[in-house]
Amino acid sequence: MSFFDTFVNLVIEPHSATVNPRYIDIVRDALFHPERFESQKSAGRGNTYLFPLEEHQGIAREYRRGGLIGHFLKRHYFLDNRPIRELEVWCHAYETGVPVPVPLGVMWLVHWPFVSGTIATHYFPCKHLQEFLESKPQLDTKRDALLRAGKAIRMMHTSNIFHSDLQVRNILVEPTGAVSLIDFDNSKILNPISDRARYRNLLRLKRSFEKNNLNLDDFEIICEGYGVDRLPKGLSILYSIKGKASSAISRTESRVDKP
Numbered sequence: 245m246s247f248f249d250t251f252v253n254l255v256i257e258p259h260s261a262t263v264n265p266r267y268i269d270i271v272r273d274a275l276f277h278p279e280r281f282e283s284q285k286s287a288g289r290g291n292t293y294l295f296p297l298e299e300h301q302g303i304a305r306e307y308r309r310g311g312l313i314g315h316f317l318k319r320h321y322f323l324d325n326r327p328i329r330e331l332e333v334w335c336h337a338y339e340t341g342v343p344v345p346v347p348l349g350v351m352w353l354v355h356w357p358f359v360s361g362t363i364a365t366h367y368f369p370c371k372h373l374q375e376f377l378e379s380k381p382q383l384d385t386k387r388d389a390l391l392r393a394g395k396a397i398r399m400m401h402t403s404n405i406f407h408s409d410l411q412v413r414n415i416l417v418e419p420t421g422a423v424s425l426i427d428f429d430n431s432k433i434l435n436p437i438s439d440r441a442r443y444r445n446l447l448r449l450k451r452s453f454e455k456n457n458l459n460l461d462d463f464e465i466i467c468e469g470y471g472v473d474r475l476p477k478g479l480s481i482l483y484s485i486k487g488k489a490s491s492a493i494s495r496t497e498s499r500v501d502k503p
Contacts, residue, residue: 248335251349262331263349263364270297271364274304275351278362294367302348303367307360307429326429327352327361333405333428334365340403343396343424345416370424373415374456385421390462392423394469397445400425404437410445411452443475447483450475 251262256276263271274281274295281293284303291306307326327350334347345366352361371379376389393415400407407414408430416424434441446467453463467473 246335247339248332251331251335259351259353261349261351262328264347267297267302267348270295271302271349274302274364275349275362278304278306295364297348297366301367302364304362304364306362325352325359325361327359327363330363330429330431333431333433334363336433337400337403337405337425337428340399342400342403342405343422344428345424345426365426368418370416370418372413373417374412374458376417377412377458377462386462387465389417389421389423390465391469392421393417394466394471396423396425397449397466398470401437401442401445404434406432406434406437406441407445407448408432410449412449412456412458413452440479443479444483446470446472446475447480450480451483451486 250265252265252268254261254263254268254272259276261272261275263275274293278293281295281304284292284294291308293304295302295304331347331350334344337344338347345368348364348366350361350363352359373389373393377386381389396415397407397410405428407425407428409427410425414425414427416426418424449466450460450463452458453460467475
């Protein structure tokens with residue numbers, strides 16, 4: 245039986261949920277009664293809120309669409325239970341030793357043919373990789389964290405996980421220097437994962453460095469930790485073109501957002 249299969253299914257009409265059996269009561273209350281908790285500022289798209297979890301804290305994130313389609317379907321996905329799919333990948337990552345926060349559960353609501361939902365995981369004080377690098381840590385501290393990030397990505401790929409949005413805000417660095425990966429929304433378990441998929445993840449991360457004006461020498465240290473010397477030239481060119489197109493779309497979205 246997999247870790248995902250141990251989760252307990254709950255129903256409080258019209259919502260459904262599946263939660264970590266160790267924290268049933270706490271996570272149930274957090275998912276079904278978000279109004280009891282204070283919302284947090286988030287760098288991502290969805291609203292987030294913290295809740296007490298024994299000696300730690302949990303964090304819940306509402307699903308929120310990005311891109312142009314997000315202007316019309318902000319929280320809804322067409323015939324797609326994204327919360328369950330993400331939980332399954334997150335549980336696989338946790339079970340196979342990939343450094344990720346402990347998955348706690350998901351809740352979803354069906355407005356046929358649309359699905360909305362919330363995911364909850366363990367929370368710990370940390371900075372995402374962009375914040376960490378911009379805080380100008382000591383060189384040894386920075387190098388150690390970047391090498392750990394590369395090793396974490398390698399472990400994720402060894403577990404046959406393709407991350408759909410591997411970027412600097414989805415890599416967390418704790419004060420201890422420990423590194424975790426987050427946000428497996430729309431990610432996939434491939435059997436096996438191809439070299440092309442591995443390189444696509446790394447190039448997506450490189451594009452994130454470029455987009456946020458971060459030093460590419462730091463990205464090279466991540467590649468060192470991963471164990472790759474160079475990325476395929478042809479695929480690199482393709483991702484460079486894709487990055488320019490994505491930037492153009494982002495500018496279009498910004499104009500749409502303006503009143």
